Amino acid sequence: MKRRVVITGAGVISAIGVGVDEFWRHCLQAKSVVTPVPEQWLKYADLRSRLWSPLSNYDPESFGITRTEKLQLDPVSILAIGAAREAIERAGFSLSPAGDRLRNFVLSGIDSARTGVYLGTGIGGAHSFLHNHSHHLYQRARSELKTYAEKHAPAVDREILDNILALMVHGPRYNPFVVSMLMPNAPSAATAIRFSLTGPNVSYCVACASGTVAVGHAYRTVRDGHVDMAIAGGSEYLYDEHGHIFRGFDVAGTLIRDCTDPETANRPFDEKSSGFLFSQGGAAVLILEELEHAQQRGATIMAELIGYAETFDAYSMMSLAPGGKQIERMIHAAIADANLFPHDVDYINAHGTGTKNNDQTEAEVIDRVFGKSVLINSTKSLLGHTIGASGAIEALVTALSLRDGTTHICKNLDTPLLGLNFVRSVEQHDLRVGLSQSFAFGGHNAAVVLRRYN
């Protein structure tokens, strides 16, 4: 018999809020943070998109990250640890120091071998890879060029050389920990080390669907009895000094083109959408627990996870298959996994990136499967795209929406696609079942189904 799986804790770090309470309050207020991209990026390339959503509000020290750790962990791992710590504490576990390793903790009242960590990330520690790569590439060349410029260059050449030197930005060291910083399994490993968890530890690298796949697989392992508790979610960090990662998405034509008004540029599911808003990153972590395990320790239950499915387009590395046949199959499979029918679903947290083809295909599939009454929003209309963290953040939003019977608006929607029932104002609704779905470069589709817990 399948076991029931409930969400008993959550943590989040995002551009619009650090911590679930601030994040959710700002979601309901439709807050966004959209600014011009860092000026130094424009020295390296003529970027077509010029806006992003910076993550300027989090302080690693506030969740116990020391200077030493900041030099040994990529921000993607620090974000994961921060979100996990909040989730664990919100779930009601107290943290005790783990022996003489003062920075690590053990959780009260759990079997650590029956607790797994399942975290997704799209690009892992690419920030650290690029940071060290620029040192590797530039450090000697820059030093020699600078010596030459100072000793031999006449005034006119000196100015040119100084301009070149100014472009050769690199960090102060080639970090001896770079391999353990950049590897995509670092966030899940670092999180389990931090909290002394010895159960299964798996990283999911499924681009924009990473967070959803991680939560879905964690759900299955708890449901099927392999573990009693799972720390599940996603983490992403997309900044680098030269704007390399941004440029990759920019040249692919995926980012917002119309940057005239930062307030309204990001508009998923609107006729005037022009691409997705690049986010600096973020993380969300959920504590999934077997129902009796949660009840025995008197945990507060946020929502119940009742279904999961995934399919693959087998069509293109960068485009959804026209028609969305595999997305439709995935939705039906996720709902069947939950022993429900499409008409049972009250709310969809859509993938909703703001890229025209994606939004059109997703809207058509939703229309075919659910019709025009199901409530829909896109959390990316507030946050932009956090890639591997997005699915986890959106699963959290779905859980909070079911818990509170309300959800955030789909922002900047003037002319919605296909006349679907997008959330236009924050109101109370009878939300019993929600579905959160993600689609990824490569062709991966995944969805989790959640139910309000009574």
Add this chain to the structure above:
Amino acid sequence: MNVQQRVLKVISDVLNRNESEINLEASLRNDLQASSLDQMTLFIVLEDEFQRSIPQEEVTDLATVQDVIDFINKKLREPSPP
């Protein structure tokens, strides 16, 4: 804080020890039980603290806390990095 105090603070943070337990003649490896990974960590944090590049090949012979303090003092007398 002077250089010695700053070095002792870094050693204390990296090795999770009270500063009072760290005497200047203590061997990093034998007395303070710093593993090779701990020593790698120590020198990247010292780089960060003093904003000087510390290539690994320059620190392989440093055995005691005093050796590290002397090495940092020597580094600080060198010209600033470009």
